[in-house]
Amino acid sequence: MQEGRALADRQINRDLLHTIFTHPKWQWGLIAFFGIIVLGAMCAAGYMFNRGLGVSGLNRPVMWGFFITNFVFWIGISHAGVMLSAILRLSKAEWRRPATRAAEVLTVFSLMTAMLMPLIHAGRPWRVFYWVFPFDWARGVYPNVRSALIWDPSAVFTYLTSSTLFVYIALLPDLAVIRDRSTGIRRQIYSVLALGWRGNPRQWKLQIIAGVLLSALILPVFVSVHSIVSFDFSMAIAVKSWHSTIFPPYFVIGAVHSGVAAVVIVMAVMRWLYGWQEYIRPEHFDALGRLLVVVATGWFFFFVLEFFFGLYSLEADEIAVKDFLSAQAPWSWWFITFVGTTYFIPVGMWLFKGVRRNPGLMIIACISVNIGMWLERFLIIVPGLAQKQVMNFTYFTYAPSVVEVVIVIGTFALVCMLMLLFAKVFPLIPLYDIKEGEIARDEIQIGRRKVPAVLREE
């Protein structure tokens, strides 16, 4: 697993910090481009707040559409950070090193974006004030703490807080490096942010312990977040096709699938934009590709069980949802696209080593996964609601309005813009982790071959 040449500390500093100390025009151009799209989305949201939810495609009984789909999607993307960083850190996987920071940062930004969606979906976001500070307990006007919809923000904010802390703890040594290379006001800001990091043995020890503890503590939070998001659906027995025991792990593994695929996209783009070929090498894509094959296959098993048990019930309204989803156009076309793009196309590609080691092809496969996973959430939410059920007296199908589409596109632009801005002020590949990897790398001579090896502390 070591194909790159050995790198000196000085070169690592120079290569990985040039995004911060140089200011190419394309970077600002790109940020401005995404900024304009975000501005467009903000205008669309403002228009919707002004005119009401009627300008969206939401109507009885489909009151959850693009916004909630997008919420679940971004929560899913956020699972990449912990999957790659905490689990691979605990399991001491060497190939994690260049991927961890980008994954962790993607977690934070996607969580922030995800939390915007319920606010926008509510139509009157200022009313969240009453949710936080209930104004009329006497008449029962307060959030129902027994509802999964209330557990959701608690879990997501816990995850956001711990993920931010996770990113920050891992950033400390790198912040000190930037501080030592800066002058003026920038030096003062980084001095404050670095919290007096000097790199002495005690600080390293504390940083490692904090990293391990946070890794271990964040794992249950990571699992709970998407499980609770799945409870939003599986606890609602009134909507057929939602009440399914497999939903929590199905959502979690789906989130890991889309999240890791998103990290691959980010890594490939970083490699291309910043010229980090020495750091993000084909072996890393290969390892992520193998991991994705396992995750995708686990996801597919769960998907089959979930779909199958809708039919197993032999209940007419459950079967009607599955029939609507898989046999009635245009939903059936979306369904075929979803299964193909989530599993068969990418896994078919990843079976070949040549594809796994090619960043360009990996981007295609991973974009395919994320298209599929977005559709998956859409197809879980809308067909179930669109069915006529007991106590439904009016029902329509659902088609998103332009406002919804613009807002959803805006969220993608927002995450891209935030990632670029982050890269302007902090290194997207952890310097100290790469340097540690350089120390740990070794080789063993077996016959005429040299086998890559790693140093392990007993």
Added chain:
Amino acid sequence: MARHPHEAAERTGPPEVHLSDREVMQDLAEKYDAACPKFWLAVAVAGGLFALGVLAFVIRALDVGLSDSSRNEYGYYAAAFAFLIVTATTAPLAAIAFRWTKNHWRRPFSRAAELFSLVGILAVLAFIPMLIVLPGIDLNGDGVLELGKDRRTIWFSAPIGAPIWWDMAGLIGVVVCGLALLWVSARPDMAQIAQVSNGLRARVMGRLACGWQGTVRDWNVQKGQMAILGAFYFMLLVWVHTLISLDFALSLIPGWRDSIFAAHHVLTGIQASAGLLIVVLFLMKKVGGYDRYIGVDPFWSFAKVLLGVTLLWGYFWFSEFMTFWYGRDETEQTVIKLLMVESYRTAFLLNLFFSFFIPFVLLLWNGVRKSVLGPTVAGASVIIGAFFMMVRLYVPAFNIKDVGAESIAEFEAAHGGTAAQLLPVLPGPLDVLMVVGMMAGAAFIFLLGTRLIPIMSAWEMKEGLMYVLYRPFMKGKYLVLGKPE
């Protein structure tokens, strides 16, 4: 295999690192040749109990017959069979998975894991009575599947041979695949034994080795075969777990609709087989004389895996329980009462305690994980937990007579309390003998198998030695692990 130049100067780690190829081969061959009286005593005891179990089964079959109407008499038999599937039949997966991930610590137990494929032969034989007592799908025989008249099954309108032949084909497939994997993996050792032995053993091993010469081509072919068979074994195993859990438990309880159940069954198999292998590793180290080859590392690493799987086990159970409990659906509430909180409460609590709480509390601590005894106790605990899980799932499922009902909630409503079909069933003496006999039979076959094929893979151990070094680094000595592509 070639030795690398650093060996004498740099190998200062655990005892096994000091051994040369020749010493390893010689030592393992000696251990394979010599079986102590205790071993034969264990074989005799296991064989005796197995015979008693068979006798108990024959008595039961002669007494009550073997048909759909006597299904309730075989609940504990079904639980023992399912226990065999979740432990012994799932065990080879450990060898496959950790070979894929190139973990060096797998080497001392990968052959032991594969040897459990032999127990699959017993599983196939034990499966035949289960198929006979399984009720048909089209209960009223009108050729149309109707809710409330026929039973829900995963086979819907029953494709040809479903479920009996499909289930049997799946199980035979997994057993044949496991045996093929064992043979492919053991060929190099068989060839070596054929060379150093004489007489009948040399001839048998020579035949089984099928002309293994140890050429580069031989090794490459073996690597490819193991990868393909491993992939097939994995897929077939998941398929078999799914079929057995759904056909012999879930679909026999009317109205029980649980999409996570098959996945939970697979996971229980992974957890219980990990526990089983840790216990086997402990016995190999402490009783089998393989102390010098088995350090703390395999226990430590396996304990981490077991902890992860245990957490997942708890999570899967919680997902199932929470969805049913929160939903307040009448059928689901009755299912919870039956399998967890009322009828089979004791079995459930033991299941939860041994499968989750004990391993979780123990393995949470690195000091416990990094020991020989800690993971072994946790391993034994999950095996016990898996057994109680099989009891609380299969015994009630086999005791429901009216499998064509729409929901078990109907039984309660009709009865005005807990219906007779939903009351707990305790094991009789014959049930106990059948359960013990099934487990003893598995141990008997496994022990005899170790006389045919060495329990420790000599070629994998020798290969492992090439990839492990101790080198000085700053003030200490560090382990250097080779990770070949």
